[in-house]
Amino acid sequence: MELVFDGHNDVLLRLWRNMKAGADPVAEFSNGTPEGHIDAPRAREGGLAGGLCAIYIPSGDLVLKDPDANGHYNTPLAAPLSYAPSLDIAMEKAAIAVRLDRAGAWKLCRSTADIRQAMKDNVFAAVLHMEGCEAIDPDLDNLDVFYAAGLRSLGPVWSRHNIFGHGVPFAFPMTTDTGPGLTERGFELVKACNRLGILIDLSHITEKGFWDVAKTSDQPLIASHSNAHALTPVARNLTDRQMDAIKDSGGLAGLNYAVTMLRTDGLDNKDTPLSAMVSHVNYMVERMGIDHVAIGSDFDGCTVPKDIRDAAGNQNLVAALKSEGYAGDDLAKLCRENWLRVLGQAWHE
Template sequence: MIPVIDGHNDFLLRLLLAPERRETIWLKGDGTGQLDLPRMKAGGFAGGFFAVYVPSPTASGASDYDAVMDAPPYDLPLPDPIDAHAAQPIAAAMIGHLMWMERTGTLTVCRCVSELRDAMDDGRIAAILHFEGAEAIGTDLDALHLWHAAGLRSLGPVWSRPTLFGHGVPFRFPGSPDTGPGLTDAGKVLVSECNRLRIMVDLSHLNEKGFEDVANISDAPLVATHSNAHAVTPSTRNLTDRQLDAIRASNGLVGLNFATVFLSPDGRKSPFKGWEPILRHLDHLIDRLGEDRVGFGSDFDGATMPEEIGDVAGLPRLIDALRKHGYDDALIEKLAYRNWLAVLERVWGE
């Protein structure tokens, strides 16, 4: 079985919402969600980026987002910002769950590529601590150093809402990622400090001007952990060819997002049958980036999956579909894990 390193999952949010059941959810699997240890083992999931994401409070009378996103066109408003004092306890709780997972002996929180390789060789899940949005960091960046000491090695300045550091794209279809201003002055300092600490800066959810600011400031490869091709599905969350060209020029990487809403040509969220949307995005990304700069970024436990994938146990079905599409094992291994290891070596300076 070809192992998979995955660019994004939201499993820690499931534990945050049901902490009293975390042993059952993680170690045994209760049939809910898209990830757990037994299904990871069955699917060849060797490791990936475990996201710390601070949920937006749900406003009374909020729209049914699932229904709206299944009836394009749509344009959902950006949620309100969340300040660091509110976000930090949530981030600490989620990191605590990840460290508990490590204490079970089934997972390793990895701070370098050699630790990733060792965990994979030993049969433990290789976890990279990632922040999806920098709400738990203030402009003094003291908390950035705290989280780095706790193992943070990848950070997106924004989710799809504004922060002190920049502006996320709204969920809009059809739409361009050019949706507002770029990084704030504090955001530019954050990117520079992440470069110094060798924390990977994730471009997913960032708007086009913010993307350009990171490209101008950063001395590291440009990476979007879970994004797709705007030329195939014109969602604000997907990357234009110009952005893909910038990532290629930096020797970076894009992780293919499995979320139906970013794969479907019509922007619908409902699960679809067949492999064609996935293959169209992969073909386009490989054509634009080259076969050494594309990986997987599933968004497991954070998105609706195509029917043929379903959950993490469906990864072997994806691998089989890629073979049938004409990808050889050398290319599939790059997409599945080798490209992630290589770009992390470049970003982390190993």
């Protein structure tokens, strides 16, 4: 079995929602559930050794637009969120992560050595990520506190605007150049992340924001769950020029399993073949090289192909990649080693 380290998932969102309805997140993750995509039993079955687990603040007003007769859609951006309630939710999700760690349900990892040890111990290696920084105060005072709690990765924005920058809408077809980039506070956030050793994720930011980070950050450029815009022209996928910059920086892009970001028609249809996933991997590898492509599933945050289904089906993608000729060190790079390399660089190891 080829172990996979995943660059993005929303399992904390599912656990948090179910906790609000009365469920025990430790029991749900440890014992398994028919809901969603990730828990410990399904992760073990599918060789999902760990991943970046997002603290994401839901946007209650976001309603995805249905495609028109041509299959096109353009969902308006969600409204900005207030700081105080966002912080409350972020703390609740961070607390779930800590409780899972304390119970031995997963290992909350702060270094690549932690990740490799968790893999060796067959314990899910969780890294705290923040998807949209609505819970970070304008002066960045609590960023150090989140870092102390285990935060090692963040995306300045989700697909909505905040005090740090501007996000891209859910739209097909659409250019990636959808609005302004970082704000002045956003530039300060990037510098603070560089100083602390927090990875900066560019998967939801505008193209202008991408280039703002590129000219400011000393880290490899990372788009944790984004595919090739040339194959699927949704606003969130990467242009060739962006991929060239990722390659030149030593960074990576993680294959997003979301069918809307894989299909040439952009539709939310689980009847999406594994060949669509392989096509995006092939395109990104051809453009950037094998050292700059990885996996960023978006499990528990999207519709995935029916042949994947959930974390237990991860080896079906591995098998498809093997059939395409990926093997040995190249397959290991795609599945985990590229992530471990760039995390180590971002974390000053």
